Amino acid sequence: MAEFDKLNIPILGVGLTKNVARKPVILERDGLKIGFYGIGGGEECIEQDGEKAYSNTLKNDEFLEEVTALRKKVDVLIVSVHWDNECIDYPNPQIQQLARQLIDNGVDLILGHHPHIPHGIEEYNGGIIVYSLGNFQFKCTIRSELDYSFIFKAEIDKGGVVDYSIIPVMVGKDSRPEVVSGEKAQEVLDFIARVSEPLEAGITSELFEEAACEVFFKDNLNAWARRVETHGKKELQEFFEWFNDPAMVHRFWLLMQKKNWNLYKLVKQLDIELEMTLDQV
Numbered sequence: 001m002a003e004f005d006k007l008n009i010p011i012l013g014v015g016l017t018k019n020v021a022r023k024p025v026i027l028e029r030d031g032l033k034i035g036f037y038g039i040g041g042g043e044e045c046i047e048q049d050g051e052k053a054y055s056n057t058l059k060n061d062e063f064l065e066e067v068t069a070l071r072k073k074v075d076v077l078i079v080s081v082h083w084d085n086e087c088i089d090y091p092n093p094q095i096q097q098l099a100r101q102l103i104d105n106g107v108d109l110i111l112g113h114h115p116h117i118p119h120g121i122e123e124y125n126g127g128i129i130v131y132s133l134g135n136f137q138f139k140c141t142i143r144s145e146l147d148y149s150f151i152f153k154a155e156i157d158k159g160g161v162v163d164y165s166i167i168p169v170m171v172g173k174d175s176r177p178e179v180v181s182g183e184k185a186q187e188v189l190d191f192i193a194r195v196s197e198p199l200e201a202g203i204t205s206e207l208f209e210e211a212a213c214e215v216f217f218k219d220n221l222n223a224w225a226r227r228v229e230t231h232g233k234k235e236l237q238e239f240f241e242w243f244n245d246p247a248m249v250h251r252f253w254l255l256m257q258k259k260n261w262n263l264y265k266l267v268k269q270l271d272i273e274l275e276m277t278l279d280q281v
Contacts, residue, residue, distance in 0.1 A: 001053075012080060013038025013056045021054040022063075024070050032158065035074030039063050040082025041114070058083065064105055071106030075158045078109045084132065086116050086220075087143060089195050089211045091131045093203045103127035108160035111152065116140050118148050118188075120196030121166075128154070128161045139175040143215065147171045148188045151179075166192065213254035
């Protein structure tokens, strides 16, 4: 953070104290006052080498009030949110509800991130919700769609976002983002159009769970295996805590039904793979 201060780059959503982490940024450009507010999931306090840093998280019970108060001070209000599940095509219904609540409280534009895959874009009550920008300078190998990304361009005035466009991007070799054209660009645009389509009617639990059961559960098993292989047996406790979550059990059951898997054979195979992984660490 000190290096950002030296470069005069504003910091959003983090700080050496809780109050600094919750402090918005207000910039003035061409006669416009633009407010930025940052919030996300994760831990509220991180300690390393005896030093503490704080982040403004969704556990902050006052964030909606803080957003409403900021609205009164600016012409345009943009909220950056680190939220939602990884690798799933659609936002969690609860995330969509929260996003719409933020717009109802005066936010003009929401920029979401964390899922590692682009989500759809929703126009709601005069505001724009970009649920997930996807990866950028970060390479994932779980799904090819995780290479999809985009640059979001917005034209704003005192009325909020008056127009916007997206520039298709793919994450290439060595995690380098590349602006794409032609068939690759259309591939990205088609994906974003598909995942945007159900947003207006609202993401249902059924749609979300159907998308989540295979992508989220199965791919995360592979990710956990790699973590155990890379970092050792210490990762096993976190894995079992993750696996024991009721939502994970539900998705596991949905995946079994969808694939018509035999429970005994599947558990036996997972046990064999886990033993092979542990033998290597």
